[in-house]
Amino acid sequence: MQYSKSFYQIKSSQTIFNYVKDEIEQIGYYSLPFQDTTKIKEYAKKVSKKHIAIVGIGGSTLGTFAIYQFLKRTSEFDKKLHFFETTDPTDIKQRLKKLDLEDTLFLIISKSGTTIETISIFKYLSSLIKMSNENCTIISENDSKLTAFANKHKMTTFDIPKNVGGRFSVFSTVGLVPLAILGVDIDNLLKGAKEVHNSFFEQKEYYDIIMEKARFMVENKNRFNINVVFSYSASLEGFNKWYIQLWGESLGKININGTKQALTPIGLIGPVDQHSFLQLIAEGKRDKTVTFIKVADFQDETKIPANTLEGFDDLDYVDNLTFAKLIDEQANATIKSLKELGDIPHDVITINRVDEFNIAKLMYNYQLLTSVVGKFVQINTYNQPGVESGKKILKAKLKDKG
Template sequence: MKYQHNFNPTISDEDIFSEIVKEKEYIGYYNLVFQDTLEYKEYAKSVKQKNIVVIGIGGSTLGTYAIYKFLKYSKNLTKKLYFLETTDPIDIKSKLENIDLNDTLFIVISKSGTTIETISIFKYINSLITCDRDNTLVITENDSKLNEYAKANKIKSFEIPKNVGGRFSVFSAVGLVPLAIVGIDIDEILHGAKKRHDSFFTQGKTYARIVKKARFFIEYKNSFNINVVFSYSSRLEGFNKWYIQLWGESLGKVDINSSRQGLTPIGIIGPIDQHSFLQLIVEGRRDKTVTVIKVDDFYNHLKIPNIELTGLSELNYVDDIEFSLLINKQADATIESINNLKDIPCDVITIDSVSERSIAGLMYEYELLTSVCAKFMYINAYDQPGVEAGKIILKQKLQTKS
């Protein structure tokens, strides 16, 4: 008897791992943890300007912003990092009004080199100040139009490898160069990411955690289609934004059977959203998983003072408690209240500290999780045809001025 089929049964963990190992040969983000950072650090030392303005959008800025936002209040940074990433004229004008443009390095980042938002903002900057080799850096693909511009104007450039997608590019020059310039330890960043890489590819704890989580997400995607990241630190606001792009643009796809797939990412901040979105989680439809992210050590000992407020003595039990303890107890209370319901899938990630290693490890793990989910879903995590269609329409509308 001969038999042929095109069925796609649930893929095994072993097959998933094998597929990821194969993919590692041609998808570049996996191996960024092994790169030599010397050229980035040498360039960073040469930058004299106090203000660093990154001009980009999406994957060109979100990852860098996530790390900078997480670390900047715990570091003695001598330079300030700004991001111009929207064509909102009020945002552009208000940000530039507060920056000394004569003491600014402009970093123009676009993988394709023709991102309309990025080039439009860069054109405006050029109307305000002369952008040249002394105050401009370009980060792009080697064969892009933007790199041609850099060469023609003798402007320094760093390469974005072709096999590294924009939303997976935070550990390339896209993120490492701006972060090195402002004084963040990029070797520690790569060390944190590499630790997750090694644990996954030796099939250690990271592998077990990611594969189990990804399998649950996909096998129960029709029941729990919304994935909520509940980050208990305002420092993780940038991470939430980065996660939303990574998850949405990577997993919202049509699979090999022409079925529409996708998991909806939501990023919220505790304890702020305990007073809003938590109500929807607890008493709303059972269509959401929840991942709570905590920070174990904030490196901050700010306390609630022991003072008497007339009429509020019943809350004196919070006196002398550190705010870091309070926010973690709030997280624990939320976790326990969700778990007590027994019908909301919930997991908890605890970051050791506010450090380069911790945030990089978290972000690399989410990149791996995204890739594994895509394999379970039989989709390509690395393209974005839905976004490209909008870009084509926009170009046509602008060219016809209609």
Template sequence: MQYSHNFNPTISDEDIFNEIVKEKEYIGYYNLPFQDTTPFKEYAKTVTQSNVVVIGIGGSTLGTYAIYKYLKHSKNLSKKLFFLETTDPIDIKSKIENIDLEDTLFVVISKSGTTVETVAIFKYVNSLVTCNHTNTVIITESDSKLNTYAQANAMTTFDIPQNVGGRFSVFSAVGLLPLAIVGINIDELLKGAKETNNDFFGIFGTQVSTWAKSSLVRTRLLKKARFLVEYKNSFNINVVFSYSSRLEGFNKWYIQLWGESLGKVDINNTRQGLTPIGIIGPIDQHSFLQLIIEGRRDKTVTVIKVENFDNDLKIPAITLEGLEDLDYLNDLEFSSLIKSQADATIEAIQNLNDIPCDVITIDGVCESAIASLMYEYELLTSLCGKFMYINTYDQPGVESGKMILKKKLQS
């Protein structure tokens, strides 16, 4: 008897990898780690202002904020970085009141050049201080109206490649320029992203992308992406539980990346999506962890730990009357305490044996570590999109809301 079948439940890992390799030819974010950073560093040297204000929203700010938030307390940065990213009038006023606008460089970022929120805030800033070529730099697409405005006013501009979507643009001028200006080592950032890229694609030296070369990163990400997609109807909510307040910005960036990329209609006209949740430990041990442990089994959990906090702050060896039973905390470093809290949460979840859980441990508080984490999540997002048969890089749901808003404002 002869037998053949086509019962394979889904595309193979190798086929998915080959699809990603093809995608590299026209999706630009994959190649950003290999760019020349000289223009950003040279411009950064010319900036004399003490403050840098990024005016943008969404992908124009979230990635930059994630990196800055993670690193700023461990670096002796030369300048302060602020973000104007919402049209909430209270937020705008309160932030601007604490910034010396006469000693500020404004970095205006909009891929399309017509983002309503960005233009509205920029207009307001212009009413408070003269924005010109001496204190304003523009980051946008080369053919946008914002670029035309910049050229007319002799402002320095940096280009966002058309094949790099906003939420994937952190390793372009969008993130690298403001981070370089405040003193973060952008070459080390790209080094972390580059190492992850090379491991995933099996690139060493002049070798081209190859499936044959074994890869720990590729194996890990393919396994996770396949599980998330194949079990999406059972575990539709994906919780990132970050055990460091420094990762609060990363959580926000992940939520945009995941939601805007994966909430789509697939090739069969079926609605797809994975729901991102970002929480911080140990704070949310006292709220969301209860839902994870005893709530519905509709969530996966990724715990992110930091191995080296680069901080030796200790709990003092003092006894408080009535609290003597807690003296075992004496002389314990807070970094050790938070790592133990993370480990306890992980063990509590894993002991239940019915909550999918994985653990990511970041080596330390440095540029390459946060960049590697973010680049891995970009790759994971792309893999999930391939498994789901969707376009990971458009956002028609967001665009429809923009068109409605424009009609309302013009009426």
């Protein structure tokens, strides 16, 4: 008797690990930490313009914005990044007010080279200032229409590898070029990603962390199908948005036996969302796992002064406390409150300090976690067919304007 099957089944951790290893040759993001950055750094040194306008959407901007937002509060950058992502006309005009067009480098980023939002904004910007090799650089696939346009006009181009999907592209030229121009140490960034990569594939610390977390999520996905990231730093708001795209677009799929998978991502910022969403977590339906992300070293010693307000003696216990200590204790108190409830799965990630190395570790960890969960539930983690249908409908409607 012979027997074969194609239906969904939760595999062993070792089997899943082998599946992920088998992807390395086909899925390009795995090798990005080991790339040569010489060309990018040489180009970045030549950029003298103070304003860098990034025109792109989704995976072309979210990862870069996440790193920029995380680092800019503790770094002294002499250039500024501006993100043109939406076709909202009021947003475009507001962002243009912050630019000196003559002192702006435009980075046009689109993997396909035909992203409607990106090309529409590019067309509009081209009506305001002449785009040339002096003020415009293209980041796209090497055979896209956008790259062909750049070559025709002798503009600098950087390739996005065909086997690197947009939401996994932050450590490719998509993120490295604008970040290097800004002054970010991109080698230290890749060093952080590399540490997580090596630890995972050598089945050391990050292998255990990622595999255990992925297995719990998959084995309990019907009960806990909502995954909350609760970040205790305003500088991680960009990371939260990046995580939501990575998690939602990668894992909202139909698996091998036709079952719709749904691990829904939510991004919260502490302590702000303690005053809103925390109530739902604490006393609402038990359908959520929570990951707290804390920063151990904010590199800021700003203190809450004493004796500056009359009539608040009952709050003198915060006097002379640093804000960094206060937000850490707010996180700890929230974590303890959930722990005492006893029925809300949660874990804690602590970022050692605010730098390139540590944000890269966090982001690469989440990329690997996404790939592992995708293998467990037996889906194609790297496509997005649910998004494509809407694009086709929009294109047809716009073509039929008459």
